[in-house]
Amino acid sequence: MRIETISVHAGRAVDKATGAVTPPIHLTTTFEREKGGEYPKGYNYSRNNNPNRESLEECLYKLEDGKAAAAFSSGSAAAMSILQSLSPGDHVLASDDIYHGTRKLFKMFEKWGIESNFIDMTNTRDFVTSVKKETKLVWIETPSNPLLKIINLEEISGLAHRHNLVVVCDNTWATPVLQQPFEFGVDLILHATTKYIGGHSDVLGGSVISKNDEEFFLKIREIQNSGGAVPSPFECWLTLRGIQTLPLRIRSQSESAMQIAEFLNRHKSVARVHYPGLPKHPGHPVASVQMHMYGGMISFEVKGGQAEAMKAASKVKLFTRATSLGGPESLIEHRASVEGPDTKTPQSLLRLSIGLEHPADLIEDLEQALS
Numbered sequence: 549m550r551i552e553t554i555s556v557h558a559g560r561a562v563d564k565a566t567g568a569v570t571p572p573i574h575l576t577t578t579f580e581r582e583k584g585g586e587y588p589k590g591y592n593y594s595r596n597n598n599p600n601r602e603s604l605e606e607c608l609y610k611l612e613d614g615k616a617a618a619a620f621s622s623g624s625a626a627a628m629s630i631l632q633s634l635s636p637g638d639h640v641l642a643s644d645d646i647y648h649g650t651r652k653l654f655k656m657f658e659k660w661g662i663e664s665n666f667i668d669m670t671n672t673r674d675f676v677t678s679v680k681k682e683t684k685l686v687w688i689e690t691p692s693n694p695l696l697k698i699i700n701l702e703e704i705s706g707l708a709h710r711h712n713l714v715v716v717c718d719n720t721w722a723t724p725v726l727q728q729p730f731e732f733g734v735d736l737i738l739h740a741t742t743k744y745i746g747g748h749s750d751v752l753g754g755s756v757i758s759k760n761d762e763e764f765f766l767k768i769r770e771i772q773n774s775g776g777a778v779p780s781p782f783e784c785w786l787t788l789r790g791i792q793t794l795p796l797r798i799r800s801q802s803e804s805a806m807q808i809a810e811f812l813n814r815h816k817s818v819a820r821v822h823y824p825g826l827p828k829h830p831g832h833p834v835a836s837v838q839m840h841m842y843g844g845m846i847s848f849e850v851k852g853g854q855a856e857a858m859k860a861a862s863k864v865k866l867f868t869r870a871t872s873l874g875g876p877e878s879l880i881e882h883r884a885s886v887e888g889p890d891t892k893t894p895q896s897l898l899r900l901s902i903g904l905e906h907p908a909d910l911i912e913d914l915e916q917a918l919s
């Protein structure tokens with residue numbers, strides 16, 4: 549089935565007990581045992597499993613054409629489960645421009661003996677020379693946050709597999725509608741479902757999706773069940789509801805983002821636009837192969853540095869000044885000040901999450917803010 553159909557139907561069925569077309573929310577922590585002690589419906593306690601979580605997980609792995617998914621209470625909890633599956637002494641090779649929260653997690657795990665290196669994975673030479681005998685995992689984010697760098701998934705996965713490494717791709721920015729990392733050899737996909745998948749800026753969540761239901765994923769499942777960073781039934785229900793419109797939303801957001809990136813690219817107050825849909829973006833050729841569209845996120849650098857960037861952000865009327873992304877409303881953010889003093893993000897950079905408004909209204913707002 550095609551992704552539009554999967555989005556509407558996967559993990560959902562008419563409720564057998566009531567005929568309800570929309571699934572009920574199972575607000576229960578515990579499930580009844582049979583006289584002999586069995587759990588006939590397969591559920592025993594909601595930390596281990598719950599019908600709403602099971603529905604969401606089924607939908608998520610089907611969207612990515614994988615075998616299994618584990619849902620978590622946030623994207624960061626999902627990312628943490630991957631690191632917790634490693635052992636002291638293991639080494640992770642990560643791409644250099646990744647979500648700053650993920651970078652903080654890598655730092656946090658140093659004291660448990662998990663070392664990580666950040667390298668430019670747009671360049672395979674750096675990759676080959678950085679693999680060590682302790683390396684276990686490769687962590688890719690493409691398009692990256694906030695510079696929209698594009699990493700060649702097929703090339704990096706191919707190199708990684710020669711060294712028997714597990715390849716993780718954070719697919720939050722592309723979504724399974726625009727990019728299907730398993731097609732290019734990736735082993736595990738991470739999502740902050742908080743963003744496009746939930747899609748309405750009203751529910752946090754994360755998930756790890758596995759191409760094969762194998763050993764590494766079983767460790768993730770055990771961490772999910774025993775660690776307990778699980779989403780509530782209502783959060784699962786909201787996320788599953790959001791997914792029904794995911795393909796429509798992300799395509800509309802990508803179309804608008806393309807128009808807005810072209811507008812910014814022509815604007816005389818703008819020094820540089822980071823958007824892989826622009827032919828001059830260094831990742832454009834690879835993005836054109838591994839993505840169906842270029843996504844709803846844009847970063848751009850304002851001429852005049854931090855002061856001018858902050859000024860433009862202060863003048864918007866339709867965009868909302870806020871962090872996060874992937875919701876129906878467009879957001880603008882001075883990224884460096886969110887990431888803190890040791891950030892490498894340019895001070896002149898503003899990041900846009902393009903929502904579902906009419907692109908002409910968004911362009912008018914940016915025009916007046918940049919004037």
Ligand SMILES: *Cc1c(COP(=O)(O)O)cnc(C)c1O
Pocket residue numbers: 622623624625647649650689693718720721740741742743752753754
């Ligand atoms: C937001 C985000 C995360 C973290 O997700 P949370 O739900 O905020 O914990 C991870 N990766 C990327 C690319 C993100 O944008």
